Amino acid sequence: MKKPFIIAIDGASSTGKSTLAKGLAIALDMVYVDSGAMYRAVTFYAQQKSWLTLNGLDEAQLITHLDDIQLSFQQHKLYLNGVDVSSEIRSMEVSNAVSQVASISEVRAFLVAQQRIIGATHSVVMDGRDIGTVVFPNADLKLFLTADAKVRAQRRYKELKEQDTTVSLEQIEANITQRDHMDSTRDDSPLRQAKDAIVLDAMKYNVSEMLQHVLELVKQRKR
Numbered sequence: 001m002k003k004p005f006i007i008a009i010d011g012a013s014s015t016g017k018s019t020l021a022k023g024l025a026i027a028l029d030m031v032y033v034d035s036g037a038m039y040r041a042v043t044f045y046a047q048q049k050s051w052l053t054l055n056g057l058d059e060a061q062l063i064t065h066l067d068d069i070q071l072s073f074q075q076h077k078l079y080l081n082g083v084d085v086s087s088e089i090r091s092m093e094v095s096n097a098v099s100q101v102a103s104i105s106e107v108r109a110f111l112v113a114q115q116r117i118i119g120a121t122h123s124v125v126m127d128g129r130d131i132g133t134v135v136f137p138n139a140d141l142k143l144f145l146t147a148d149a150k151v152r153a154q155r156r157y158k159e160l161k162e163q164d165t166t167v168s169l170e171q172i173e174a175n176i177t178q179r180d181h182m183d184s185t186r187d188d189s190p191l192r193q194a195k196d197a198i199v200l201d202a203m204k205y206n207v208s209e210m211l212q213h214v215l216e217l218v219k220q221r222k223r
């Protein structure tokens with residue numbers, strides 16, 4: 001079997017990681033894994049079980065029951081114990097709590113193990129916060145996307161409005177700022193640029209220019 005080719009894309013919220021990752025996966029016939037969706041699904045599960053409420057998180061219960069959580073991607077949809085939760089995991093309720101859940105080392109170890117299994121057998125484009133630093137430190141290509149917080153909030157606002165939610169730009173900005181802070185200051189696998197990552201300013205390219213630029217980088221790596 002040919003060694004899988006791994007592309008790791010990291011960066012803060014709404015920098016366009018998943019748009020780029022999906023485009024690359026289609027163009028290069030690779031598997032796309034949205035690692036953030038996995039953290040969101042664990043968060044949603046904890047909320048369903050009432051271990052996570054506005055009053056706090058029962059970490060011990062969540063950690064004890066991690067093995068009850070089965071996640072699988074099918075046609076870019078995420079299934080949690082056999083149920084498609086792709087829309088539910090995008091709610092503000094989940095967005096506001098996910099960074100807290102993602103700071104738990106046991107949760108990270110549980111999900112990172114699954115992410116590595118996928119990358120062991122498939123050529124993968126994976127996006128997240130720790131893909132180039134922790135999940136695949138030997139990835140063939142590492143990208144780190146950046147953009148101003150205001151631009152990112154606008155971007156996410158447009159996306160969510162298309163799904164007709166009632167969320168305001170202010171709520172999104174607050175959520176992005178809070179997650180930026182929590183994700184980059186946590187002890188376990190904080191959001192960091194890998195030393196060998198190529199930094200791309202997402203504000204400099206439109207979607208197709210970004211894709212073309214990265215396809216060129218992939219070509220150079222494959223040579």
Ligand code: CDP
Pocket residue numbers: 012013014015035036037039040098099100102127128129130131179183
């Ligand atoms: O879509 P968006 O960029 O807003 O976030 P996401 O990729 O869906 O990730 C949601 C949250 O999961 C992040 O804010 C992190 O707290 C966590 N996450 C993580 O800790 N490590 C990853 N590899 C991916 C996501």
